[in-house]
Amino acid sequence: MAVVGNEIFQRRFDKVNSIIEKHGGKVSNLIAILQEIQAEYRYLPEEVLTYVATALGIPPATVYGVATFYAQFSLKPKGKYIIKVCDGTACHVRGSEKLRYVVREKLGLDDSKDTTDDLKFTLETVSCIGACGLAPVVTVNDREVYGQLTPEALSIILDQLVAKEKSSDGTSGANSDADADADADADAAIDSTRAAGTDVPGKGC
Numbered sequence: 001m002a003v004v005g006n007e008i009f010q011r012r013f014d015k016v017n018s019i020i021e022k023h024g025g026k027v028s029n030l031i032a033i034l035q036e037i038q039a040e041y042r043y044l045p046e047e048v049l050t051y052v053a054t055a056l057g058i059p060p061a062t063v064y065g066v067a068t069f070y071a072q073f074s075l076k077p078k079g080k081y082i083i084k085v086c087d088g089t090a091c092h093v094r095g096s097e098k099l100r101y102v103v104r105e106k107l108g109l110d111d112s113k114d115t116t117d118d119l120k121f122t123l124e125t126v127s128c129i130g131a132c133g134l135a136p137v138v139t140v141n142d143r144e145v146y147g148q149l150t151p152e153a154l155s156i157i158l159d160q161l162v163a164k165e166k167s168s169d170g171t172s173g174a175n176s177d178a179d180a181d182a183d184a185d186a187d188a189a190i191d192s193t194r195a196a197g198t199d200v201p202g203k204g205c
């Protein structure tokens, strides 16, 4: 692996360096390297792609070519929570468009903006995730799967995520008893939509 830049620059990319080294600094592992970098940054920053190219001793165009070829890679920053609304046939027929509308309304997103300014939330529309029996389906960070979801239940889920983030940012105080009761009601509503287990189902329906 080539030595890149000065010490400060190197330190900034320590994590990237360790990922590259873990993969032996091999060009043949470029996709795996980019996958791990994206997991770290939640997207592929331009300067990191250039750094990877230099470190692997290949033209930046090669790295950009791979990063832009595969749909799994994003060159745009993504939110902490990636909300995927399935718009496959079964989900579409059962109201996925209304769910997308709720997410956009709640989070201030539109056709030209799929990530909130605070980088907390990203909305993605995906094709069938293989859980048509649960349609319409929404996932959060590919871990939480919500099936047979109504716009009202999705609204509660989003409210809870927003409140959780505000709380972790220290911008809201402790819950009152009334809030706690409301949270309990919301949890009950959400539990009724949460699919068994937390893994996203496999493809195909």
Ligand code: FES
Binding pocket: 086, 087, 088, 089, 090, 091, 092, 127, 128, 129, 130, 131, 132, 133, 135, 136, 137, 205
């Ligand atoms: S169409 Fe949405 S899970 Fe199959």
